[in-house]
Amino acid sequence: MKRDSRLSIVLHTLLHMADAEAPVTSELLAARMGTHPVFVRRTLAGLRRAGIVKSEKGHGGGWRVARALEGITLADVYEALGEPTILAMGHRTESPGCVVEQAVNHATGALFSALEEGLRQGLREITLADLARETRGRLTRGVGKRGEGQEGRKIGKRGARPVGRRSTS
Amino acid sequence: MKRDSRLSIVLHTLLHMADAEAPVTSELLAARMGTHPVFVRRTLAGLRRAGIVKSEKGHGGGWRVARALEGITLADVYEALGEPTILAMGHRTESPGCVVEQAVNHATGALFSALEEGLRQGLREITLADLARETRGRLTRGVGKRGEGQEGRKIGKRGARPVGRRSTS
DNA sequence: CGGAATGTAACTTATGGAGTTACATGATAC
């Protein structure tokens, strides 16, 4: 499956913006992200509509974060992106006539919904300020390289779950 | 996003197989699913390797469930399919040099991993026998049409979570 | 043998994320 990385990108750009005094151009952001300026603008457009960022044209223009980082949760960002699809799996037919398929949909659907709600919940519990803190922590301590001194941070208050091993999926 | 419906399909076929006395042909299964026989065979191939189903060639051949439904969890099926991608979202770079991106990956990665583990856990708690029961229930009661008499069933013992509203994502 | 089934490779189609080009619009510098 081709995974959507817009959330990832957008968070990255937001933190870079927050770190700068002056507006940051999409060109510079794109360079940092290893992507294309147009993709950045396109993706940030939703955030602008949501009032999370502001953009300015012309000389000295670019992108700035519009509100305090404390007041922006990842859920806000996710919504501003248009709530992209979370799960790569889904039902074959949404309203099947076959009773068997209804039963399957019912069971897996409950699971899928729980997962989606879980993600939304998790996103609601993290603010951009948390991420900025995490970033600063990585800069001072040397957590860039598997340092893992104080895992967890304040992020995702539900307590660093067991969490699976693999990531090659 | 283009969603993978193999799990959905496979569960559906398994229940149909379990319901029949004789082996069921991929052609018939495909007809029931509104898909192509080759797709069915291809998809069931993994389950055969995992010993969940058996196939027989030639006259009177077809597919049968190889073990008792009680002993087959949805997690078994999921694994037999090759553990398809669960999430439609992901990191842009897996091992970024940028500290900001590391922080983002760290935070969202924890969430994503928790979700994946959540799904696996959920799948582990449902057996094909549960689904068969659910199907029978739908046949006797009229739950096909928003009957909703006794929601929940035994499925997903964790108790029918709050669960989000929308499904149009 | 002949027909009915699976087993698979290989090709096609459809979809959607991302990259890119092109150009209009607006703001600032000079």
Add this chain to the structure above:
DNA sequence: GTATCATGTAACTCCATAAGTTACATTCCG
């Protein structure tokens, strides 16, 4: 006022992948 720099967007291309399809070998039963 014009040149320059930025965003805003439409309209492509490119690519990966789920699914559909064709083709053919293989195997089994009658």
